[in-house]
Amino acid sequence: MRLRRLQRADIEAVRDGFASGIAAATTRWMFPRSLPSKLGWFDDMEASKEHDAFAIVVNRRVVGICSLRPPRFAGRELTIAIFDPAMRGRGLGTFAVTELCRFGFSQLRLRRIELGVYPNHRAAIACYARCGFQYEALLRRYVYHNGVWTDAMWMSLLRSEMGLKKNERAR
Amino acid sequence: MDGSLWPLGNGDGVGKAARATGAPKAMTAMKRTKTAGRKGMRERSTTSARLPATWLVGSGVRLRPVEPSDARPLQRWLDRPSARQWLSELLPRAGPQLAWIAQLATDPAKPSFIIETSLGAQIGLATLSVEGVQAKLGIAIQDTRRVGLDRCAEAVRLLADAAFRVLPLQRIEVRVLPSNEFAVEVYEEAGFSREGVLRKVAFHAGKARDELMLSLLWEEWMARRASI
Numbered sequence: 001m002r003l004r005r006l007q008r009a010d011i012e013a014v015r016d017g018f019a020s021g022i023a024a025a026t027t028r029w030m031f032p033r034s035l036p037s038k039l040g041w042f043d044d045m046e047a048s049k050e051h052d053a054f055a056i057v058v059n060r061r062v063v064g065i066c067s068l069r070p071p072r073f074a075g076r077e078l079t080i081a082i083f084d085p086a087m088r089g090r091g092l093g094t095f096a097v098t099e100l101c102r103f104g105f106s107q108l109r110l111r112r113i114e115l116g117v118y119p120n121h122r123a124a125i126a127c128y129a130r131c132g133f134q135y136e137a138l139l140r141r142y143v144y145h146n147g148v149w150t151d152a153m154w155m156s157l158l159r160s161e162m163g164l165k166k167n168e169r170a171r
Numbered sequence: 172m173d174g175s176l177w178p179l180g181n182g183d184g185v186g187k188a189a190r191a192t193g194a195p196k197a198m199t200a201m202k203r204t205k206t207a208g209r210k211g212m213r214e215r216s217t218t219s220a221r222l223p224a225t226w227l228v229g230s231g232v233r234l235r236p237v238e239p240s241d242a243r244p245l246q247r248w249l250d251r252p253s254a255r256q257w258l259s260e261l262l263p264r265a266g267p268q269l270a271w272i273a274q275l276a277t278d279p280a281k282p283s284f285i286i287e288t289s290l291g292a293q294i295g296l297a298t299l300s301v302e303g304v305q306a307k308l309g310i311a312i313q314d315t316r317r318v319g320l321d322r323c324a325e326a327v328r329l330l331a332d333a334a335f336r337v338l339p340l341q342r343i344e345v346r347v348l349p350s351n352e353f354a355v356e357v358y359e360e361a362g363f364s365r366e367g368v369l370r371k372v373a374f375h376a377g378k379a380r381d382e383l384m385l386s387l388l389w390e391e392w393m394a395r396r397a398s399i
């Protein structure tokens with residue numbers, strides 16, 4: 001398994017992953033999107049200095065996506081989705097989140113990475129906790145999800161909390 | 172085209188796009204036997220594997236996003252007099268403009284979907300026009316007689332359900348010509364309630380016409396969802 005920069009050629013797989021609704025219950029319900037509108041999203045991401053997306057690749061197959069996008073509060077917001085349910089719960093999420101944070105702190109020189117997760121999403125919370133994320137707040141009625149305004153658990157990881165190797169550390 | 176359902180004859184419509192996406196076109200019985208010999212079987216088996224991904228799936232129909240390649244066949248279809256009969260003022264007056272249709276593939280305020288049978292044959296178009304906490308719904312079926320009330324209503328239900336799940340809407344409304352009895356029946360079957368007749372609000376065939384307003388409220392959707 002590895003993480004690599006998301007490419008234009010990956011967009012169809014990413015579009016299909018979200019359009020199938022297979023990750024919607026624990027992320028967001030979104031209308032299935034046409035290929036050009038998803039490609040437009042990709043181009044905006046590429047043009048932005050505040051948005052980096054990566055493909056999660058297993059045996060050369062794109063099985064998920066993760067990103068550091070502009071924050072709700074400060075730093076960057078982390079997002080992740082592994083599409084194939086058979087690929088979940090095997091440490092892939094922990095690996096991707098760790099790699100992504102390492103990239104964010106060492107390459108982007110971020111001080112803070114934040115994320116939101118539904119309070120009942122035990123697997124994701126366990127995964128983030130294992131990567132060092134700290135619980136900050138329960139943001140009440142924060143996300144419109146599946147027909148209702150839902151609470152979001154907010155977590156963050158600070159650069160000082162991530163065990164960086166010496167050569168990755170900012171002075 | 173919101174609030175419009177209209178009948179078209181067999182063989183009209185979006186067949187080109189169907190072939191482009193690898194799905195069979197809405198076939199008449201005759202056409203089906205024609206293709207069955209040479210490549211009918213293969214077409215069928217690849218069809219289910221290559222259906223465009225979507226979570227808007229019911230027992231009889233599925234809704235997938237409009238792609239740019241759908242624009243031309245949709246235009247040919249919507250320009251037919253039999254289709255124009257029911258078109259509302261939302262559609263460009265001089266005939267559905269290609270650019271307007273192509274925009275359906277990318278405009279975030281107009282989530283638009285091709286209605287397909289479970290096998291991938293294309294049977295119509297469903298669009299939503301979102302304005303703040305309200306949305307207008309519109310649906311067009313090529314051949315309402317063959318598609319039938321249940322599948323038409325299911326397409327409406329799928330789109331309304333998805334809209335309430337995705338967007339914080341208070342209501343979804345639909346406007347139809349009172350004479351379009353089949354459409355009224357479809358929307359009522361899908362859970363919409365009649366609100367009244369808006370007088371001379373639409374232009375159809377060069378005349379100002381009344382329109383019947385129907386709506387589905389978030390509470391009504393939520394209550395029905397809880398009871399399922």
Ligand SMILES: CC(C)(COP(=O)(O)OP(=O)(O)OC[C@H]1O[C@@H](n2cnc3c(N)ncnc32)[C@H](O)[C@@H]1OP(=O)(O)O)[C@@H](O)C(=O)NCCC(=O)NCCS
Pocket residue numbers: 023026027064080081082083087088089090091092093094095116117118121122123124126127130
């Ligand atoms: C959330 C997600 C990224 C996690 O990735 P993953 O590869 O499945 O996670 P990992 O295998 O690295 O770790 C999962 C952890 O949850 C635990 N876990 C799994 N299922 C669980 C459950 N039902 N209840 C409690 N803990 C559970 C695992 O034991 C593991 O913890 P551990 O390492 O301490 O034992 C992934 O499941 C996913 O993409 N899901 C769909 C999209 C999504 O929900 N995205 C996140 C939105 S915030």
